[in-house]
Amino acid sequence: MTHRRGVPFAVLALLLLNEVFDAFAQFCFKKTASSQGTPSITDLNSAYAFVLGTVGQGYLWLGVGAIAFVFISWIVVLSKIDLSVAVPLTSISYVFVALVSLIFLHEQVSAVRWAGIAFILLGVTVVSRSSESEEAGRS
């Protein structure tokens, strides 16, 4: 490994893919939960019935598959960069959520929220620039 500053592009791309799949999994689980109407979960029996009702849902298994992908890709990321770099970088998902809300859901994004997003983007950039090829010592 050569000595260079910043997170390698491939790792960054995998992290972004990781966040997209994570969001997709949450979407699938929300779809699964919504498919059950508004169940009243009051005890173990009703909780069991609720879970049993979701087992036949395609969205549940799509979500489980996405989570499995997220788990593996996250460990691949961790094998490449520092933990104290990888975890802060996951905050990029807040920016995605804001953009998706704005573009697809036509939600209003306030000025303060944009400021927050700018802070997150700045922080993510600064943290990723602080990654000084930790791989140099390994592999």
Added chain:
Amino acid sequence: MGSLSLIIGVIALSCVCDTINHLGLKRCADQVRVEITGVSSLIRFALKILTMPLAWTSIAFSFLSLFLFLYALTMSDLSFAFSLDSLHHVFIAIASWAILKEKVGLQRWLGTLCIIVGIVLVATTGQH
């Protein structure tokens, strides 16, 4: 809102569990000596991870962290809980430095604090 100190305590505990989860996964990632070059090596990498007790311990802690956070949500506003949850970035930075011996310099700290400010701004401004 429930008792403030209880909410803060439960979320802090949730952050601690999340930090343990990531520390464990990082250890697993560092222990697997499989160079990922293609699909077959990726599968070998994944299978090796899944045979590690530490990986399953980490998954258990991530569930524990989620349950604690959901418990906190039953007592707290989402915006407050979400803001406080960004505390895990501080725990991760400290644990990475103290336990994993990563070099967490001034730049990384400043970037991390910047992200926390951003999360708090995003979380506390509500829908509009």
